[in-house]
Amino acid sequence: MIYAIILLGAIGIIFGIILGVVNKKLSVKTDPREEAIIDALPGANCGACGFAGCAACGAAIFNGEAPIDACPVGGPACAEAIAAILGVEASSAEPSIARVACNGSPDNAKTLYDYTGAKSCIVAKTSFNGQKMCDFSCFGFGSCAAACPFEAIDMVNGLPVVNRKKCTSCGICVSTCPQTLMHLVPRKQHVFVNCSNLIKGKAVMAACKVGCIKCKKCEKTCEFDAIHVTDVARIDYDKCTNCQACVAVCPTKCITVDTFTDDFSKAPKAEDTEPAGCSSCASRDTCQSKE
Amino acid sequence: MEVFGGLLTLLLTSMIVKNVVLSQFLGMCPFLGVSKKTENAIGMGMAVLVVLTISAALAWILYTFVLVPLELTFLKTIAFIIVIASLVQLVEMVLKKFSPGLYKSLGIFLPLITTNCAVLGVALLNIQNGYNFLETLFYSIGAALGFLIVLVIFSSIREKLELTNVPKAFKGLPIALITASVMSVAFMGFIGVL
Secondary structure, three states: OHHHHHHHHHHHHHHHHHHHHHHHHOOOOOOHHHHHHHHHOOOOOOOOOOOOOHHHHHHHHHOOOOOOOOOOOOHHHHHHHHHHHHOOOOOOOOOEEEEEOOOOOOOOEOEOOOOOOOOOHHHHHHOOOOOEOOOOOOOOOOHHHHHOOOOOEEEEOOEEEEOOOOOOOOOHHHHHOOOOOEEEEEOOOOEEEOOOOOOOHHHHHHHEOOOOOOOOHHHHHOOOOOEEEOOOEEEOOOOOOOOOHHHHHOOOOOEEEOOOOOOOOOOOOHHHOOOOOOHHHHOOOOOOOOO | OHHHHHHHHHHHHHHHHOOOOOOOOOOHHHHHHOOOOHHHHHHHHHHHHHHHHHHHHHHHHHHHHHHOOOOOHHHHHHHHHHHHHHHHHHHHHHHHHHOHHHHHHHOOHHHHHHHOHHHHHHHHHHHHOOOOHHHHHHHHHHHHHHHHHHHHHHHHHHHHHHHOOOOHHHOOHHHHHHHHHHHHHHHHOOOOOO
8 A cells, every 4th residue: 555655656756857847948938928818818718709719819819810809708808908918908899798689579479370399499490480470580489598608698578688797798699599680789789679570561560569660760860870771770880879769769669778787777868878969969958069 | 570470460450450449439539529620630640649659658667667566556547647647748848849830739639638548548458468568569559550540531531521511410520420430330341351
């Protein structure tokens, strides 16, 4: 017994010494900043950045092959930390969040037939494009919720609801949804078109209470040229000021205001938003941009 | 000459007939993991060749001259693991210094050679089969070459599979596993040749 202990100890020590010596002799000079960047990354190795892992991502950032905000999970805090290490200014890395471009809960969207198959959106997609009458509707079986590695999606009333606190905008739900209803949008964006249908207005009305019927009222109302109805109403997030004028005019209420908050106690109302020329406050005395 | 003939037979046997991957099913993890690109497969095969040969030789020396005289043969598994782990660390350092490209492309699989059961398996098989030092060397080199050959063949097939119209359900690993099983059947055909 004592021999066994001594022997294993001896083998360990001998190899340890050899490795130590070799490590000194063959040490590769790595920049300590690269190590620091890898330490600054979340270390989840989720692969959302497109690299093999956090170490590969860190190396790519250090070598300038990836932007400093390459890690979508770490978000702006991570990008700032890396910027501090590299001595460059953090770009205005805009945090984003996943959103569902459909409001077709069982109450709103009509079903076409009784689906009794596996409770999976991917399976449902193969059965005559799902059970909903609208071909662009959320099936509501929660494949996105199951795929989310951060458990940030809950199924509420047959629709996925993204938890703002948990969502890291890794984009896994975006690639999972067979209907491509999930989108990554800027976190500060509060107004969002909750519809993805590309069919004609009349057919939409027959299928869903809250579908976009392409009436273009939002487009006419928007003062910032931020919303356009091409195949469906789409918001240009660079131009949108969250003034919510389009929300007010939308006859089907398919444009909604995100009521989930993380950085403010409540969703901003029209009068609370910054007066950047928004129509709703222009008439009031408080508007600073009024000339 | 007779001795040499015997050794050559041993080499070919361990390389083809008793192939570590396809006949003995050792080292499946790197077989499936590092076989997407032929370039990486060759690198991994070379790394395994070096680690496997040296570790088998060292393990044999350790077993014959240390463990047997001290009557501690029951320690062989854990002692061999120490040898293999240290060698892998060594290979990692050497690669990092002299071939950073290969070091990067092998990535996580390089430290995983530590847990590559082919390496430990061959070291233990040498002892189990009662080989002398020369036989150990030839058997180990043969096994490692067999690993290399199979990995290269498999990676070539997988590179071709990337471009073919594989049914969606079979894309990626499923078709790779089916291919591996067909290759295994093919290699089973060598049984009885030597």
